[in-house]
Amino acid sequence: SSPANTTGSILINRPPDGLVDPKFVEKSCISRSQSYLYRKESPHKPSQYLLNKLRGYEDLHARCGPLTKSYGRTMRRLIKSKHHISGTRICKYLVWTAANGLGNRMISLAAAFLYAVLTERVLLVEFGNEMIGLFCEPFPKSSWHLPEDFPYKNRFDHLQTYETLLMNTINISMEQFSVPSFLHLYLEHGGHKENFFHCDDSQSLLQKVNVLILRSDQYNIPSLFMISSFKKELENMFPEKDTVFHHLGSYLFHPSNEAWGLISRFYDAYLANSDEKIGLQIRVFNPKNTPSQTIMDQVLACTLKNKLLPQVDLLKSVSSQLQNKTSKAVLVASLYPDYTEKLRTMYWRRPTVTGEIVGVYQPSSEGKQRFNDNSHNMKAWAEMYLLSLCDVLVTSGESTFGYVAQSIGGLKPWIMGKTLGTEFREPPCARAVSMEPCFHFPPKFDCKRKTKVDHVSSVFPNMKPCVDFYSGVKMV
Ligand code: GDP
Numbered sequence: 002s003s004p005a006n007t008t009g010s011i012l013i014n015r016p017p018d019g020l021v022d023p024k025f026v027e028k029s030c031i032s033r034s035q036s037y038l039y040r041k042e043s044p045h046k047p048s049q050y051l052l053n054k055l056r057g058y059e060d061l062h063a064r065c066g067p068l069t070k071s072y073g074r075t076m077r078r079l080i081k082s083k084h085h086i087s088g089t090r091i092c093k094y095l096v097w098t099a100a101n102g103l104g105n106r107m108i109s110l111a112a113a114f115l116y117a118v119l120t121e122r123v124l125l126v127e128f129g130n131e132m133i134g135l136f137c138e139p140f141p142k143s144s145w146h147l148p149e150d151f152p153y154k155n156r157f158d159h160l161q162t163y164e165t166l167l168m169n170t171i172n173i174s175m176e177q178f179s180v181p182s183f184l185h186l187y188l189e190h191g192g193h194k195e196n197f198f199h200c201d202d203s204q205s206l207l208q209k210v211n212v213l214i215l216r217s218d219q220y221n222i223p224s225l226f227m228i229s230s231f232k233k234e235l236e237n238m239f240p241e242k243d244t245v246f247h248h249l250g251s252y253l254f255h256p257s258n259e260a261w262g263l264i265s266r267f268y269d270a271y272l273a274n275s276d277e278k279i280g281l282q283i284r285v286f287n288p289k290n291t292p293s294q295t296i297m298d299q300v301l302a303c304t305l306k307n308k309l310l311p312q313v314d315l316l317k318s319v320s321s322q323l324q325n326k327t328s329k330a331v332l333v334a335s336l337y338p339d340y341t342e343k344l345r346t347m348y349w350r351r352p353t354v355t356g357e358i359v360g361v362y363q364p365s366s367e368g369k370q371r372f373n374d375n376s377h378n379m380k381a382w383a384e385m386y387l388l389s390l391c392d393v394l395v396t397s398g399e400s401t402f403g404y405v406a407q408s409i410g411g412l413k414p415w416i417m418g419k420t421l422g423t424e425f426r427e428p429p430c431a432r433a434v435s436m437e438p439c440f441h442f443p444p445k446f447d448c449k450r451k452t453k454v455d456h457v458s459s460v461f462p463n464m465k466p467c468v469d470f471y472s473g474v475k476m477v
Pocket of ligand 1: 101102103104105106283284334335336365367369370371377378380381382384399400401402403
């Protein structure tokens with residue numbers, strides 16, 4: 002990338018991809034203008050159609066977002082009406098609410114944003130204290146935070162649900178049936194029942210609802226590609242189907258100045274000067290039943306076999322290579338310190354057979370996943386982002402934390418299968434089929450033929466089962 006011009010501390014050279022409107026420069030979000038200095042230029046460029054859609058969405062958000070006249074007018078009318086209202090001056094909203102860990106939240110939020118763009122809804126987010134201050138405001142003229150006085154705030158659970166609405170279409174007569182103004186759309190995993198969200202009939206119903214309150218922890222982007230009324234738009238926006246999160250995640254999630262401080266300081270101190278950066282994400286879902294040595298064996302089997310890391314030389318105590326030594330920096334993200342300690346010791350005690358120098362660095366080791374803890378989430382976000390800046394990525398299967406890192410980084414990771422007990426399954430890791438996150442619980446229903454299917458990837462092109470979670474599906 003070209004050297005940057007600066008005004009004060011703000012760099013005004015823009016990344017060339019156009020995801021961010023060049024007019025949108027602020028000191029309150031340094032990462033928006035500086036991050037491209039830390040990242041290799043992506044070979045995947047957003048389509049002009051996507052860029053036009055994003056600018057169009059920004060206009061909608063500026064017109065209907067919190068504190069605008071249209072927002073006030075719409076809310077005043079909505080509070081008075083239980084049933085959906087229509088009119089050109091009425092704005093529609095999609096409220097995203099949080100469920101599960103940060104990775105789950107980010108993938109479901111990106112999917113919610115695309116749904117909002119497709120349905121011309123304004124996206125508002127309810128972050129709660131634990132997510133406040135992690136990201137910059139993504140839209141130029143109006144906030145995406147749910148206003149304190151938003152109708153039914155803290156009482157969303159009492160609203161009519163999407164499930165009930167669907168039931169009513171069957172059980173209630175046409176004269177009595179009505180679509181509500183507010184609806185709770187619950188798409189969190191766990192309800193393994195078919196929800197028909199990906200069917201066109203459901204979408205024409207949902208389209209009438211003025212405010213959708215979404216609770217989801219899933220990356221249901223493949224569902225959107227299954228809906229025929231969205232098909233053309235999505236094809237125009239994403240000629241490369243495996244770049245959805247890569248573009249939308251990079252557009253939405255700019256680290257706040259506090260997060261950017263954590264990211265840039267760590268990067269500058271430990272990663273910047275290495276010849277190659279290897280990101281290693283080690284997520285242990287069941288630490289009680291998985292000895293750390295098993296995981297360590299799996300990590301070594303994966304990285305050494307695939308030549309991501311060099312073997313150590315057991316015969317020599319000093320490398321014979323004196324000049325032009327290249328260096329590898331390994332960035333470890335894990336709740337535990339053990340793996341870094343073991344790797345570091347291994348590369349300290351012996352030279353490598355290639356003569357490469359290997360440094361191993363871990364920003365934090367939090368011990369366990371914590372809820373309602375802002376600084377814990379800040380570290381998690383910084384680590385996902387640091388992983389995304391690496392050249393090569395090795396991740397733990399089924400982890401949405403890893404999905405965010407791989408997609409923002411535009412990387413196809415080596416994914417290690419989930420391990421339980423004292424032995425890992427061969428092969429220790431496999432290359433992901435695309436950089437997209439996996440949608441863990443896709444529908445199993447073909448809406449056109451009205452039949453059950455074993456795996457939706459058999460019905461739709463550009464979808465494949467995920468290597469780490471076979472019943473899941475991802476865009477390729
Ligand atoms: P998933 O459970 O792996 O799909 O990822 P999530 O991000 O949804 O939830 C896991 C949560 O545990 C994260 O959001 C963090 O709060 C915490 N966590 C897990 N692994 C790490 C890690 O390597 N570093 C940090 N800082 N936190 C982690």
